[in-house]
Amino acid sequence: MSADARHPAEDSPSQQLPQERLDPVQLWTHAVGATLLISAAPYFILFLIPVESNTSQHQALLKLLLSFASGGLLGDAFLHLIPHALVPHSHHAEGSHTHSHPQVPGHGHSHQGPEHEQMMSVGIWVLAGIVAFLVVEKFVRHVKGGHGHGHSHNGQSHAPKAKSSSGEEDEGPRVEGLRERKAGRSGVPDMAVQRKRGQEREPGTLESTMRVSGYLNLAADLAHNFTDGLAIGASFLAGTGVGAVTTLTVLLHEVPHEVGDFAILVQSGCSKRKAMRLQLVTALGALAGTACSLLAEGIGEAATAWILPFTAGGFIYVGTVSVIPELLRDTAPLQSLLQVLGLVAGVAMMVLIAHYE
Template sequence: MTLIAILAGTLMAGVGSVWLAAMLSFRALARYTQHMLSLAAGALLATAYMHLLPEAFESQVSPQHLFMALLTGLVFFFLLDKAELWHHGHEHHHDDGGHAGHDHAPHHLPPRTGSWAVLTGDSVHCFGDGVLIASAFSADLRLGALTALAVLVHEVPHHMGDLMVLRQSTSTRRLAFIKVSLAGAATAIGGLLGFWLVVQLHDFLPYFLVVAASSFIYVALADLIPQLQIRQSAGRTAAQIAWLLLGIALVTAASHMAHG
């Protein structure tokens, strides 16, 4: 039962986020990307602080050890982000013939350098998401469902940027969609491996949950929210806050419905 739930959750998060991103991108609805960023940030923070961390701290593991794992996870994802930025900057430097260029991509979309880099990075990222989702499902089915939902929401703006890049390097929208869908399918592979790891290392499940929480917290605070910190009108600022609170409310409501 748990394995079936993991496969369903990882496919929903991995491939489902691609489908939703394609709908928003290809139907001229990209103006809603800022709303999706706010919604994703709220959903990630709520999932991490209200579900993943409390579940981990209900174990017999020392809180000091779990906080150390949380700190280690945050530092790890910071260094991983630095390595990716360095790689992209190095590749962009060579593509421009040694001259620094200006990135004309929208400020709310992550920088991309080429179709193969996009697909490789997406596959690795989705694989990691699958491991995290499997860890949550192994602890509790309801927690796993909430984690899969949070991953789906925060991956939509990410895949929108990927599709924009791939549309420039492929002949048709369909081909770009298929390529990103295959990368999203790596989430299911990560879920299978994650399930095997959790079964073999069941005593380390609280640490897996804390690492998953650190990933959500880092993505929300270091990636999503900074993209929202731009000067806007009072109405747009209020909309950002509203969508952020909506993300928190949706996760909270889903949790209450699941427990009910």
């Protein structure tokens, strides 16, 4: 590690103390245990959220959580992932989360040299993440035949009502209910009712499209958890104390993030139980990152070159393209104000966490 490369005479007496190096069994036990703790703790908090599914009775609270999720995603991208990608040693080296900036001789706003190339590289990878998520969503929509806009309010389509042969609007559910009652009295099922039910059972364009944003967010969260696992593994390689501090920092960061991910999955069409199961899957990314960091020291520094900014691009795409448009649909002034405050709260949470990292 870079701290060990300094001459002992330059360090204070407290800094001359050697870091406690764990034996391999203890190292893996502590690192993997910390990763499992970070993955499990937010999961139990989700039980307290009174949202079961994307239904009309839960829309007000769900959209408030979506506002918080959007603020958290954007705050995470601009205040956590991109800054750590610009200063790679701050996230993984020695397992610390300091924000020390490299000492650049001369003016700090140079347009030449490796620093400018690094910033350009980070910007390119952020844009690559946005474009990649766009391509994936376009591809999934094309494969599943999603040619519509794919957005709805309370899970219902805004398609115009069908016209009858006389030019009047079809009664829709009222006529269908009369047909069902008539069929029940006669014992003979109405063919129109059967055709209607058959259409409802077919996977529609709306359902296929709405689920894409949830899976895109899962992919971004999986990559994000991988980088967190890299940080945890590197921190325990540096020492038990550094590992404990890093674990606490990542845990505080993950709690609001997982709440936001849960809201996005429910809005995408998942039930509460399914959303919680899918979020457990993303814990595999953290375990993989921890294992890679322990098996190959220094891999975390190499990963920050592209994984962090690429994930930031994914978060920006999900937050702006998939989440914010849902907040622009038919809401009362008071609800709109609460949603804006929820978004600001999500950003403020990330500002607070980034400040104390």
